[in-house]
Amino acid sequence: MSERPEPGTGGVRTSLRGVVAALALAWSTGWYLPVAFALLTLVQAASPVVAAWLTKAVLDAIAGEPAAGYVLGLGLGLAGTGLVATLAPFASRYVIDEISRRVGLLSQDRLFAAVERFTGLARFEDPAFLDRIRLAHQSGGETPTNVTSSVFSVIGAVVTIGGFLVSLLVISPVMALVVLVAALPALFVELRLSRARAGMLWNLGPVERREFFFRDLLSNVQAAKEIRLFGAGPYLRGRMADDRRESNAQNRRMDQRGLSAQSLLGVLSAVVAGGGLVWAVLAAVDGRLTVGDLTLFVAAVGGVQGALTQLVQDITFAHNQLLMFDHYLKVVGTGPDLVVAARPRPVPALRKGIEFREVWFRYSPEHPWVLRDVNLVIPHGGSLGLVGRNGAGKSTFVKLLCRMYDPERGAVLWDGVDLRDMDPAELRRRIGAVFQDYMEYDLTAAENIGLGDVDVLTGDAPGSDSDGGRGLVRAAAEHAGADPIVENLPRGYDTLLTRMFFDVSDDEDDTQLGVPLSGGQWQRLALARAYLRGQRDLLILDEPSSGLDAEAEHEIHTGLRAHRRGRTSLLISHRLGTVREAERIAVLDEGAVVETGSHDELLTQDGLYAHLYRIQARGYQDSAEAVPVQAGEG
Numbered sequence: 339m340s341e342r343p344e345p346g347t348g349g350v351r352t353s354l355r356g357v358v359a360a361l362a363l364a365w366s367t368g369w370y371l372p373v374a375f376a377l378l379t380l381v382q383a384a385s386p387v388v389a390a391w392l393t394k395a396v397l398d399a400i401a402g403e404p405a406a407g408y409v410l411g412l413g414l415g416l417a418g419t420g421l422v423a424t425l426a427p428f429a430s431r432y433v434i435d436e437i438s439r440r441v442g443l444l445s446q447d448r449l450f451a452a453v454e455r456f457t458g459l460a461r462f463e464d465p466a467f468l469d470r471i472r473l474a475h476q477s478g479g480e481t482p483t484n485v486t487s488s489v490f491s492v493i494g495a496v497v498t499i500g501g502f503l504v505s506l507l508v509i510s511p512v513m514a515l516v517v518l519v520a521a522l523p524a525l526f527v528e529l530r531l532s533r534a535r536a537g538m539l540w541n542l543g544p545v546e547r548r549e550f551f552f553r554d555l556l557s558n559v560q561a562a563k564e565i566r567l568f569g570a571g572p573y574l575r576g577r578m579a580d581d582r583r584e585s586n587a588q589n590r591r592m593d594q595r596g597l598s599a600q601s602l603l604g605v606l607s608a609v610v611a612g613g614g615l616v617w618a619v620l621a622a623v624d625g626r627l628t629v630g631d632l633t634l635f636v637a638a639v640g641g642v643q644g645a646l647t648q649l650v651q652d653i654t655f656a657h658n659q660l661l662m663f664d665h666y667l668k669v670v671g672t673g674p675d676l677v678v679a680a681r682p683r684p685v686p687a688l689r690k691g692i693e694f695r696e697v698w699f700r701y702s703p704e705h706p707w708v709l710r711d712v713n714l715v716i717p718h719g720g721s722l723g724l725v726g727r728n729g730a731g732k733s734t735f736v737k738l739l740c741r742m743y744d745p746e747r748g749a750v751l752w753d754g755v756d757l758r759d760m761d762p763a764e765l766r767r768r769i770g771a772v773f774q775d776y777m778e779y780d781l782t783a784a785e786n787i788g789l790g791d792v793d794v795l796t797g798d799a800p801g802s803d804s805d806g807g808r809g810l811v812r813a814a815a816e817h818a819g820a821d822p823i824v825e826n827l828p829r830g831y832d833t834l835l836t837r838m839f840f841d842v843s844d845d846e847d848d849t850q851l852g853v854p855l856s857g858g859q860w861q862r863l864a865l866a867r868a869y870l871r872g873q874r875d876l877l878i879l880d881e882p883s884s885g886l887d888a889e890a891e892h893e894i895h896t897g898l899r900a901h902r903r904g905r906t907s908l909l910i911s912h913r914l915g916t917v918r919e920a921e922r923i924a925v926l927d928e929g930a931v932v933e934t935g936s937h938d939e940l941l942t943q944d945g946l947y948a949h950l951y952r953i954q955a956r957g958y959q960d961s962a963e964a965v966p967v968q969a970g971e972g
């Protein structure tokens with residue numbers, strides 16, 4: 339697995355790249371919205387300067403002998419400026435919210451399109467990358483808007499500062515310089531704080547992920563039974579609280595750093611403002627400043643300091659956002675995880691077979707070898723059984739077969755062509771599978787089956803146009819023995835198989851409630867999903883009946899045996915009785931193939947297979963013998 343990547347480094351180039359990317363995202367939602375937002379921001383920024391100059395003009399005019407029309411005009415100008423200053427924030431809020439909605443949709447779509455480009459599993463099994471995706475998701479929706487509004491707000495603050503600085507320059511160039519210089523430490527300190535905060539958030543990632551895990555666990559229906567029986571709730575709650583305490587402590591330390599630095603800076607700006615005011619009042623008493631100048635000076639000092647504070651906050655906020663946005667940009671900009679050939683070879687229908695040739699595999703150089711020099715063939719039209727103890731590497735074998743990973747050494751060949759030379763999506767279209775850890779989708783029964791072939795769900799598959807694919811879904815369900823289960827649900831195939839999306843407004847209607855299935859019932863749906871793509875070239879069955887009762891298992895395997903006949907299939911099961919009919923069985927032990935042969939041949943070899951088989955058979959025999967004894971006793 340890869341090491342935990344560094345948080346965004348926050349260099350100037352990274353920040354600029356982020357600003358450009360965020361603005362481009364905002365721009366691509368429609369140019370007129372950012373333009374409208376920019377204009378509104380400028381209007382807001384200019385209005386206090388305009389108001390201050392108008393006020394000065396009114397006061398100076400009143401002190402002289404003004405024409406009534408002139409003063410009235412100034413008054414109306416002031417009122418108009420006030421109106422604009424009142425309305426512009428509402429309008430700009432509306433515009434930025436609209437940008438935010440559009441950017442959220444767009445960035446989410448781009449993020450998950452990028453995630454979909456990872457055709458393998460390695461990134462999904464790498465916690466550091468998962469962390470990055472989580473942060474990217476958080477930041478992708480909000481950051482572009484936040485950065486856009488911050489950038490415009492920075493421009494607005496610069497306009498305000500510029501306007502007031504010019505005003506101050508007119509009155510006192512020295513004061514203008516002092517006010518400006520006093521703001522520089524704030525800018526520097528806030529940027530350092532924001533960088534430290536981003537680093538802290540990144541370091542807290544694993545802690546937050548663990549806390550989330552405990553939160554999820556404590557409200558999870560599957561975990562509830564064990565947690566209650568074992569009385570493990572207080573222990574798990576304690577662990578969750580420990581994680582929260584840790585993140586609180588780190589946040590507190592950061593807030594304390596911020597508090598002391600910001601307090602010092604606050605004192606500095608108050609001293610500058612107070613000193614300036616004393617100077618201005620003395621100057622007005624001496625007659626060096628008019629009353630209008632004095633009010634303009636007070637407004638300008640306050641305005642510059644306020645705008646500088648705003649500027650520092652905006653830059654800090656944008657900086658923080660950009661550090662997080664970097665995760666989004668990195669995920670979106672990450673290339674495919676599996677090397678896809680520039681000109682992939684077509685994946686024709688299987689004619690000879692699939693071969694693992696001298697395959698070595700480990701999950702990363704830090705992990706031990708999981709498959710060691712595996713040589714195996716699944717012949718076209720034939721079946722291979724794969725058995726072995728827990729952790730022997732069977733599911734990993736399946737992952738390589740579906741090209742979720744590439745071997746580190748050796749190759750997996752489809753009719754002699756290396757899977758690495760093929761497009762993984764095209765390869766997978768030729769494979770049907772029931773995985774050991776199959777999915778239970780919080781969707782309707784029909785969708786749970788139909789997801790096996792999306793063309794059936796969307797009505798694009800041959801034979802699905804007249805009834806939207808329902809006939810094909812039903813046939814697959816019948817094949818897997820799932821049809822009677824589904825028919826008994828309140829809404830048949832349209833029943834939601836979850837209570838997750840329970841609609842509170844509709845609680846009168848019981849049929850709206852989702853219905854959770856039992857483990858074995860879910861497994862039949864998973865099997866139906868595989869049957870829906872039953873015509874594929876390769877069928878992978880990884881423990882397809884582990885959750886079924888004996889009768890159901892027998893029925894399923896009878897059906898599967900008939901279905902597999904003449905089809906290329908791989909069957910993995912710990913129940914050796916179900917693997918025995920495979921034409922060829924391979925035994926994996928610590929990643930190496932230690933035996934191959936038919937069931938009878940392997941029993942004759944008297945190796946690991948025979949050992950495991952005898953233990954299982956003895957278990958059944960012992961129970962069979964025990965039954966009459968118990969019956970007799972009864």
Ligand SMILES: Nc1ncnc2c1ncn2[C@@H]1O[C@H](COP(=O)(O)OP(=O)(O)OP(=O)(O)O)[C@@H](O)[C@H]1O
Pocket residue numbers: 463701705708726727728729730731732733734735774
């Ligand atoms: N994503 C992963 N990263 C690192 N190691 C892994 C990963 N997945 C599996 N392993 C390791 O690879 C080894 C083989 O696991 P695999 O799941 O292939 O075994 P298996 O034969 O299917 O076991 P079981 O019969 O218990 O299902 C195990 O030691 C496991 O810990």
